[in-house]
Amino acid sequence: MRTFKITVAYDGVDFAGWQIQPRRTTIQGMLERALVKLTGQRVAVTGSGRTDSGVHALAQVASFRTPNWRATAADLANAMNVHLPPTIVVLECVDAPDDFHAIADAVGKRYRYQLQIGGTRSVFDYRYCWQIHGDIHLDAIAAACESFVGQHDFSSFQGSRSPRKTTVRTVRACDLLRESTSLHHGERIVIEIEADGFLYNMVRNIVGTLIEVGKGKHDPSWIADVLAARDRDAAGPTAPPQGLFLQRVDYRPFA
Amino acid sequence: MRTFKITVAYDGVDFAGWQIQPRRTTIQGMLERALVKLTGQRVAVTGSGRTDSGVHALAQVASFRTPNWRATAADLANAMNVHLPPTIVVLECVDAPDDFHAIADAVGKRYRYQLQIGGTRSVFDYRYCWQIHGDIHLDAIAAACESFVGQHDFSSFQGSRSPRKTTVRTVRACDLLRESTSLHHGERIVIEIEADGFLYNMVRNIVGTLIEVGKGKHDPSWIADVLAARDRDAAGPTAPPQGLFLQRVDYRPFA
Numbered sequence: 001m002r003t004f005k006i007t008v009a010y011d012g013v014d015f016a017g018w019q020i021q022p023r024r025t026t027i028q029g030m031l032e033r034a035l036v037k038l039t040g041q042r043v044a045v046t047g048s049g050r051t052d053s054g055v056h057a058l059a060q061v062a063s064f065r066t067p068n069w070r071a072t073a074a075d076l077a078n079a080m081n082v083h084l085p086p087t088i089v090v091l092e093c094v095d096a097p098d099d100f101h102a103i104a105d106a107v108g109k110r111y112r113y114q115l116q117i118g119g120t121r122s123v124f125d126y127r128y129c130w131q132i133h134g135d136i137h138l139d140a141i142a143a144a145c146e147s148f149v150g151q152h153d154f155s156s157f158q159g160s161r162s163p164r165k166t167t168v169r170t171v172r173a174c175d176l177l178r179e180s181t182s183l184h185h186g187e188r189i190v191i192e193i194e195a196d197g198f199l200y201n202m203v204r205n206i207v208g209t210l211i212e213v214g215k216g217k218h219d220p221s222w223i224a225d226v227l228a229a230r231d232r233d234a235a236g237p238t239a240p241p242q243g244l245f246l247q248r249v250d251y252r253p254f255a
Numbered sequence: 256m257r258t259f260k261i262t263v264a265y266d267g268v269d270f271a272g273w274q275i276q277p278r279r280t281t282i283q284g285m286l287e288r289a290l291v292k293l294t295g296q297r298v299a300v301t302g303s304g305r306t307d308s309g310v311h312a313l314a315q316v317a318s319f320r321t322p323n324w325r326a327t328a329a330d331l332a333n334a335m336n337v338h339l340p341p342t343i344v345v346l347e348c349v350d351a352p353d354d355f356h357a358i359a360d361a362v363g364k365r366y367r368y369q370l371q372i373g374g375t376r377s378v379f380d381y382r383y384c385w386q387i388h389g390d391i392h393l394d395a396i397a398a399a400c401e402s403f404v405g406q407h408d409f410s411s412f413q414g415s416r417s418p419r420k421t422t423v424r425t426v427r428a429c430d431l432l433r434e435s436t437s438l439h440h441g442e443r444i445v446i447e448i449e450a451d452g453f454l455y456n457m458v459r460n461i462v463g464t465l466i467e468v469g470k471g472k473h474d475p476s477w478i479a480d481v482l483a484a485r486d487r488d489a490a491g492p493t494a495p496p497q498g499l500f501l502q503r504v505d506y507r508p509f510a
Contacts, residue, residue: 081376120346
């Protein structure tokens, strides 16, 4: 029996999210289908976490175990890619310790959320960003971002599906980045959030709340009140899925 | 009766090309559907040329005439965008002379063809470039590009559909551009071709032929032979549609 760790990128547009569901095309489902073809047996693939329909990944991590692969791990990555659609790619496959587990061993994650502020809508980017109309105060968003950093109870930012036992997480970074854009297309901004772990819909709820601040509906100091409320209704709306990218999942190096 | 000139961008992925077809979603069809809603009458939209299924446009130009619009041309662009899908956008709408015609008055066009050479396939770019595996000699492609510039009979590069009376065209520029890319994704190259007009599939046939040179199957001097042959079978294969963007259509300024 060998244990593998794979790093996977995918465009979430065509998929009903990560997790296998009956009669839906999912990323986990496509990976397991490729592994059945290559190993002749059903192999359960464990992702570091689920992503919703329309959410993308630059480097999702997953693990699985099989006795039926004799070539190198790199060969397995190449072989899987032959059996995957063009919107899913295995970037890396390595042999992992027997007890490696993509969920339990993750020590941190970083997400990236792309937004376009103003300008004519971009026909090429609409699947990959949230388009915001009207004036947005970026300095206010940057100030509000700082309130998320540190250890907090994120109950106010937890979606109602998949509640967790503890809602305390440590956010290590919450940064507003401005990127250059081309003619017509307004301003591209990116919000990157890194934490030891995330609650369901936590990034999309944080981004939706930050945009309320950016629109001037609340001051940046409102974020502290929302955190203190421990009530989902206290925060802003959930940002749409297409702007969200799982950027990185961190693990301790193998011994 | 007013005559309008519109500049339109679209992502070709979701469409069966520009031209209206029964039971297919096309760009021309979506524009005419929007105009029926806004003017209460059927309005025929004339594009500067057709684009095939999967081909994109950064700035296609089209013209149409209607007596049923009383607000400004800019208002018409905004109103059309409300009724168009997110993958089509009217970038500009201006009043044009009564006799303006998007096909007849075009004096030049520029196309852009995107390729990715080597590297792991990009899940986000596969709808927008042609991925080439193996070694490619870029210097040979750059040398071969020069052979296309000038006035030539392009019969060898004309697709069998929609033959034209004259196959002589003047290519004003045929340039190989190298663009920076991110980790994993090999080298992004772009071939831009500008001419007074193009035959059906001419850009895709030129690109497919240039890649034969890049793979070392022929020397750059072969291009002159292919042009002289005036025979489609003498040239290379047709490059796939998803790498192709109509970049610009040029007209003389209105008097």
